[in-house]
Every structure is written in C-alpha cells, then in structure tokens.
Amino acid sequence: MEYLKITGAVITLIGAIFILFASIGILRMPDVYNRIQAGTKASTLGSILGLFGIGLIHPDWMLKLLLLIMFVLISNPVSSHVLGRAAHYIKVPLSDLTLLDKLEEDTGSETAEKEGDK
Amino acid sequence: MKIKGIAVIFILLLSTWLVLNHSLQLPIILIGVGLAAFLSLIMCDKCSVFNEIKFTPKAFLYTFLYIGVFIFELFKSNIDIARRVLSPKLPINPGIVKAETILQSQMGRLILANSITLTPGTFTIDIIGNTLYIHCVNIEGDDMEQYAQNIVRKFEKYLEVLYG
Numbered sequence: 001m002e003y004l005k006i007t008g009a010v011i012t013l014i015g016a017i018f019i020l021f022a023s024i025g026i027l028r029m030p031d032v033y034n035r036i037q038a039g040t041k042a043s044t045l046g047s048i049l050g051l052f053g054i055g056l057i058h059p060d061w062m063l064k065l066l067l068l069i070m071f072v073l074i075s076n077p078v079s080s081h082v083l084g085r086a087a088h089y090i091k092v093p094l095s096d097l098t099l100l101d102k103l104e105e106d107t108g109s110e111t112a113e114k115e116g117d118k
Numbered sequence: 119m120k121i122k123g124i125a126v127i128f129i130l131l132l133s134t135w136l137v138l139n140h141s142l143q144l145p146i147i148l149i150g151v152g153l154a155a156f157l158s159l160i161m162c163d164k165c166s167v168f169n170e171i172k173f174t175p176k177a178f179l180y181t182f183l184y185i186g187v188f189i190f191e192l193f194k195s196n197i198d199i200a201r202r203v204l205s206p207k208l209p210i211n212p213g214i215v216k217a218e219t220i221l222q223s224q225m226g227r228l229i230l231a232n233s234i235t236l237t238p239g240t241f242t243i244d245i246i247g248n249t250l251y252i253h254c255v256n257i258e259g260d261d262m263e264q265y266a267q268n269i270v271r272k273f274e275k276y277l278e279v280l281y282g
Contacts, residue, residue: 018196025203033253034212037241038199044236045196063137077235077242084243084253094212 008056015049018042031094032087040080047072120162127158177280184276191237191272198239202255213257214243217250217266219274226277233273240269 025038048069055065131154139146202209221227231242231250239255252266 018200021196021200021203025199028203028208029210030208031212033241033243034210034255037239037253037255038203040235040241041195041199045192060140063140067134067137074232077232080235081231081242084241088243
C-alpha cells in the first residue's frame with residue numbers, strides 16, 4: 001500500500017510540473033495559436049497524470065477518475081480547436097515568425113485582394 | 119439502423135451511471151436502465167454518427183493499437199513542447215498547413231482532428247470539405263505538403279479500419 005501511495009504522489013507531482021510548463025508556455029509564446037498549443041497539450045497530460053495519481057492514492061476512486069480522464073480527453077482538444085478557429089475567423093494576427101498561412105490563402109479572399117491593390 | 123445508435127448511447131449512459139454510483143444494488147441498476155433508455159430514445163435524432171462504428175475483431179484490435187500510439191504521441195508532444203518552452207531561444211517556426219483526409223465518416227474525422235490536436239506541435243484549426251487546416255509550432259523540412267500529410271497519415275491508417 002505504501003508503495004502505491006508514493007507512486008501516486010510522484011505521478012501527481014509530474015502532472016503538476018507539466019501544468020507549470022504549460023503556464024510558462026502561455027507566458028512565453030508569441031501569438032494566440034502558439035499559446036493554445038502550449039496550453040492544450042501540457043495541461044491535458046498534466047491533468048490526466050494528476051487524476052491518475054490521485055487514483056493510485058485512493059484506489060476506490062479509480063473508476064470515477066478514469067471517467068473524468070475520458071471527459072478531459074474529449075473536451076480539451078475540442079475547446080482548443082474552437083478557440084483557434086474563432087481566433088482565425090476574427091483575424092487575430094499571427095506572429096512575425098509565421099512561415100505560411102494556408103487557411104488565409106484559401107478562405108480570406110478579401111485581404112488577398114487588398115494586398116494585391118497595393 | 120437507428121437501433122444500433124440507440125444501443126450504443128444506452129450502453130454508454132448506463133456504464134457511466136454505474137461507475138458514478140459505484141454500486142451494483144438492484145434499485146440503482148433499475149433506475150439507471152430506465153434513465154438510460156429514456157435519454158437514449160429522446161436524444162436519438164443525431165445518433166447516426168454511432169452507426170459508423172464497426173464491431174469486428176479487427177476493429178477491436180486496432181482500437182488498442184490506436185490507444186497505444188495515441189498515448190505514446192501524447193507523451194512525446196508534451197516533452198517536445200516543454201523543451202521548446204524552456205529553451206531560452208524559443209525555437210519555433212509556426213505556420214498553418216493543409217492536409218487532405220480520406221476519412222468519410224463524421225466520427226472518424228472528429229477523432230482524427232482531436233488526435234492531431236493532442237500530438238507533437240500541431241493543432242487543427244478548421245476542416246473544410248476533405249481538407250484539414252493544421253497549425254504547426256515547428257515546420258520541418260522543405261516539403262511542407264508532405265510534412266502535413268505525414269501528420270494525418272499516422273492516425274488515419276488506424277481510424278480507416280475503425281470507421282472507414
């Protein structure tokens with residue numbers, strides 16, 4: 001039992017460290033899209049590891065926590081996709097580092113024409 | 119074909135109910151069956167997405183393979199992002215690329231887009247027709263089209279068997 005608790009605590013700690021990386025990423029990244037990237041990935045794995053670690057400490061809760069992990073896995077990417085799509089739709093600018101934007105080329109005909117006039 | 123959709127929703131709801139209650143007493147099971155049947159019947163206008171799930175042994179095997187690949191990619195993506203965030207230079211070359219998908223079913227596309235979002239340095243911004251628009255943190259190599267196709271192919275070969 002003791003080993004299980006220690007393992008659970010270590011896994012929860014690793015999850016917390018990933019969430020710390022996610023928040024550093026949100027501070028450092030240059031534009032909305034890269035921030036969403038850092039936020040989504042690290043926080044998904046962080047919360048999964050956190051929940052799983054709690055499940056190891058309290059084995060009775062394991063099934064419920066697995067259910068929570070399922071919900072996190074389904075809802076997290078969907079929300080980040082919707083945020084990114086909305087940001088692109090209202091033309092939030094990409095950072096200067098950006099190499100190419102195929103979505104703008106294919107859908108944003110208005111801005112392309114304006115640039116053509118210049 | 120609606121029966122299959124109703125059955126899948128019924129099983130999902132009932133198992134969720136039983137897990138949340140954490141008990142197998144008869145009254146709880148009966149209430150769960152009643153609620154699950156009621157909800158799956160009234161919500162089945164949109165349940166046609168569940169008809170595309172195949173229940174064959176091969177699909178079963180590929181589900182496990184897919185989960186394995188997915189968890190591996192999830193860890194890889196987190197270490198990758200952590201490395202980029204922590205390095206002082208912030209080594210990123212972001213951009214939005216597009217890739218075609220051969221998946222036709224809605225469920226397959228949903229899982230494909232979600233998987234891409236959770237894997238190394240990529241997230242799906244939009245799907246128009248058969249085209250996925252993917253934002254990448256770091257575009258590698260000269261051939262960007264090929265790079266984008268590789269991201270999609272990695273999961274597509276499993277989902278193709280599962281959902282067609």
